[in-house]
Amino acid sequence: MDVVMLSRLQFAVTVFFHFIFVPLTLGLVVLLAVMETLYVRTGEEVYKRMVKFWGKLFVINFTLGVVTGITLEFQFGTNWSRYSEYVGDIFGSLLAIEATAAFFLESVFLAVWVFGWNHVSKKVHLLAIWLVAIASNLSALWIIFANGWMQNPVGYVLRNGRAELSSFFEVITNPFAWSQYLHTIFASWMLGGFFVLGVSAWHLLRRNDVDLFKRTVRIAIPFTLALSLLLAIQGHHHAQVVAEIQPEKLAAMESHWKTGTDVPMYLLTWPDEAQHKNAIEALPIPGMLSILAFNSASAEVKGLDAFPADEIPPVLPTFLSFRFMVATAGIFILLALAAWWYRKDLEDHPRVLKALLYVIPLPYLGIMAGWTVAEIGRQPWIVYRLMRTSDAVSPVPASSVWLSLAAFIAVYTFLGVLDIYLLSKYAKKGPEAQA
Template sequence: MEVLDLARWQFGITTVYHFLMVPLTIGLSVLVAGMQTAWVRTGDARYYRMTKFWGKLLLVNFAMGVVTGIVQEFQFGMNWSAYSRFVGDVFGAPLAMEGLVAFFVESTFLGLWIFGWDRLPKRVHLACAWAFSLATIASAYFILAANSWMQHPVGAEFVDGRPTMTSIWAVLTNSTALVAVPHTIAGSFAVAAAFLVGVASWHLWRRRNGTDEHRPVWRSSLKLGAWVGAVSFAVLGVSGDLQGKLMFEQQPMKMAAAEALCHTEQPASFSILAVGDVADADCDSVKTFNVPALLSFLAHGDLETEVRGIDDLVGEYQDRYGTHYPDDDRLGELAGQPIDYVPNLPVTYWGFRVMVGFGALSAAVGMAALWLTRGGRIPESRWFPRLTLGAIVLPFVANSAGWIFTEMGRQPFVVVPNPTGVDGVWMFTATAVSDLTTGEVWTSLIALTTVYAVLAVVEVFLLTRYVRGGVEGVLPASGGDGSDRDRGSGDALAFAY
């Protein structure tokens, strides 16, 4: 494999792995703050215990997210130095803002929240929980603003061979970012919701034939998760529709690749399912099951819009950006070769459908669990906990598939040209990689993958341990009902790890 391929594999592995922790942290942090708010307002011990239990799982996941996230920014300089030099004047600003939020605001208020249970007034302590949760959303906003600039460069001019930022406001209010943020946050809530439903359902079922003083905790958690999951899926549908319309304007090749749309259509049909080899750019061996005119509606809000196909777009891209890569030794086997403007069609086509399908299934399982446990019922069959626990992975897969589609759908560009933007503010992925040997990249790829595998084992072990321990495993020795008399030093230590 060439350096470019290895570098892309390394970035893909570490980024997808890191993003398994991010949405759970974002969604769970807000839900835990909401649970604590309910406790402070009502004094109900159920909400106190919910805060304790889910808060412990949040902390474990957040710690792993921090460890794996640090690698991401280092990779820009390690494997993508040419890219870093090209976009540094623009990309550095939102990343610096994210760093300040993540490492100062988040860490400060999280520390106060962990060790402030027996030291801070209830409302001050609650404010720390909200400050931490809102900081995680702000951190995500700045990361998404940086990523959205790569998808749709704005607020920059081309000076001395690279983009120079002219307006940080334009970067932060990029139309792509303003739609990506609610979509990503909704996806995070979907992950947290499925986590609540799965774990709570398992605890309900495990003690279905006996008495369980914490049953109200699990019922409330299940209800919260099911309704949050349903609302999240609705928000995902609306924000996803807006993203599709922006994609039609900003990245028409990505839209065509998402549909394996080889030839221009007017009106354009939406492909529900394809049979055959979608990698065939001529569509000779592909049969699709379509909804007439739906793609035109998703692209432009009507039933008549023309959607350009891959074959027409390739010619347009060749006219604008060239037909061959530069004859440069740093490009390896790609030097002087024709540029392939077509993304990996199987990945983009099926990735889009996995994202939508698994997201819908996750919401459906949550509502099914809510229905099956209505009126105090607890299903006797073993399939109930297996279904809900298994469904925890659905939004994780949907989120990962969505990001893989987003990033691989823009290939061969690492910075996608803005159709209405400044000439020159774009970059091929092949020209962004560092001048490294394959041995050097193999070394870092194997090392990081090994470390991440070990961290995965640690995270699964810790989460499984605390999930099995239930509420009893996170309460102080006295049991705890949330009253002031139970908020001793042991309570704070129960949160430390």
């Protein structure tokens, strides 16, 4: 493999490992803030025990997430120095704001929350966790602004052989970035909901602390169901944004080869990239792809034949990742509806509880499939139609990247296993005994 592919693999490994921690942080902290709000409003000790239990899991996940995130940004200097030199004026400013503002706020108030029990008032302590929740999601916003700019570059001029910022307002109002942010946040909050439901299901199956975990699921079920539905609705909107701004990505997502109107959607499809067609096309729904993409059966949907061969993204991984993501979204809605239906006596329905327990890994896989669509579907561009990935890599020998890739895999695997072990250990241990 050449240095470009090795650098892409290294970045993919580090991003995916880091993203084990990010969505749970974003989702769990919101539920944690809701739980503590209930404690402050009611004064019931059971809610305080609930908050401390889920808070311990949140801190474990957050701490390991910080460790994996710090090393991630260094790759822009080590592996992608030409990219950093070309667009650093824009990309660097967004990352700098995230680190110096949102992440700093998040870390400071998390410290207040962790060490503030019995040292600050209940209301101040509650304010701290809400500020952590807000700052965490603001931190994600600035990261998505940076990635959204790579997907749809706006607010720049080409000057002195590089892209320079011309309108910060255009960058932070980028419609692609905002759509991508909402899609990411809804998915992360939903993941947090399913994590809480899954762990609670484990305890309810064993009749551990039934009152506490019954209250927990009654908080998490409507939250998770609402987010599952919002994610599906917003996902449809985001696909329409992709159709408008990145038509070749949409064509790869649907394995759509020929430009036309009244384009059907095939329920059974298999791409044949070598022949530039589908090896299998069966069970068509007439006009559905045109309707889904542009709300009209008569709308033209560009096929992969409308683009130069060297600008077509890898079709099979984009197509399969998109299909997997959509399939998981359907599973989440059905399972959340089942939990809602049995919410009053969920502890008496072991099949639903087992399904909630076993589904814990699936939101992670669904989110990672979504990011696979976003990143592979943008190729061959690192900045869409502005800079190719092959032009962005650092001038380093492939052997150096092999070495760093192996090191990252070893270290990140250890951290990933450690995170799963600690979360599993303390999740099974359960809340502190009632005073």
